[in-house]
Amino acid sequence: MRFPRIEVLALSLAGAAMLAAPAQARKPRVEAEAFAPTFAAATVAPPANGAIFQAANGYAALTSGARAAMVGDVITIQLVEATQASKSTAANTNRDGSIGLTPPTTGLFSKLISSSDVGASGTNAFKGTGAASQSNSLSGEITVTVAQVYPNGTMLVRGQKALTLNRGDEYIQIAGLVRQADITPDNKVLSTRVADAKITYTGKGEIARASRQGWLQRFFSMISPF
Numbered sequence: 492m493r494f495p496r497i498e499v500l501a502l503s504l505a506g507a508a509m510l511a512a513p514a515q516a517r518k519p520r521v522e523a524e525a526f527a528p529t530f531a532a533a534t535v536a537p538p539a540n541g542a543i544f545q546a547a548n549g550y551a552a553l554t555s556g557a558r559a560a561m562v563g564d565v566i567t568i569q570l571v572e573a574t575q576a577s578k579s580t581a582a583n584t585n586r587d588g589s590i591g592l593t594p595p596t597t598g599l600f601s602k603l604i605s606s607s608d609v610g611a612s613g614t615n616a617f618k619g620t621g622a623a624s625q626s627n628s629l630s631g632e633i634t635v636t637v638a639q640v641y642p643n644g645t646m647l648v649r650g651q652k653a654l655t656l657n658r659g660d661e662y663i664q665i666a667g668l669v670r671q672a673d674i675t676p677d678n679k680v681l682s683t684r685v686a687d688a689k690i691t692y693t694g695k696g697e698i699a700r701a702s703r704q705g706w707l708q709r710f711f712s713m714i715s716p717f
Contacts (some may be wrong), residue, residue, distance in 0.1 A: 497521045528649040529563055529638040532659045555574045559637050559646065566648055567634045568665055572690065575626040586615040619698065629692060632679075633663050644671050648685075659696015 559566040589612035648653025649666035667685035674680050682688060706711070 492676065501618070508579045517610045526649050526652060526666060528636045557678050558671065558676070559648075559678060560671065562637050564637045565634055565678075566646075566669065566674065567632055568648070568650075568682055568685065569661075569679055570629050570631045570665075570682045570690070572627070572629040572682055575624075577622075577624040579622040580620070582617070582619045584615075584617045618682055629690070631663070632714065633665055635665060645669070645686075646671065659694055661694040662691070664691040676681070 560610070584593045584594060633650060633652050637646045638649050639647040646669050647666075648669050651664040654661040654663075665682070665685070665688065667688035669680055669685055673684040682690065
């Protein structure tokens with residue numbers, strides 16, 4: 492049984508599409524639930540011990556003002572990421588050498604050797620250069636929630652922001668550790684002060700698709716020896 496050429500071509504292109512699937516599609520994606528907001532715990536009834544001060548429901552000093560201090564509090568992360576790296580190398584070598592002999596002007600050798608028969612010279616040169624540079628920048632603000640407070644006062648914060656535009660969607664996700672001392676009086680902290688920061692900025696839609704290679708072009712890029 493023979494298949495029409497169109498069906499054979501379709502099957503071949505389908506197989507090529509499966510082989511040329513982008514590597515990032517096979518990587519485990521970070522689920523949005525990992526950056527879901529954390530809500531404050533339910534208030535528990537204070538123990539009937541007759542004390543005026545009760546720390547069972549959390550405690551924040553009056554000097555901390557509106558700074559986040561407990562699980563469920565919100566804090567604003569100011570994205571001020573800017574990195575730049577560059578590297579360059581250069582090498583240059585040069586070597587010249589020459590030797591010459593003056594033939595005798597009298598005697599038997601003066602007739603056998605002329606002034607143009609004796610002489611030697613050599614030149615060796617090398618020059619190489621290389622350069623590489625990379626830079627990126629990310630600015631803006633994102634408000635997250637405190638997911639956990641550790642005994643030393645360090646807080647685990649995480650959150651995300653989803654923007655739906657007319658040409659696609661954009662997602663900003665961040666998680667990391669924040670010190671209470673780094674929080675400003677207006678309840679903000681720089682992203683450069685977030686320890687073990689994990690910042691993700693992705694997008695999808697027709698703009699994101701237009702910036703990627705087609706599946707057939709990716710397939711030929713994978714098998715191309717050049």
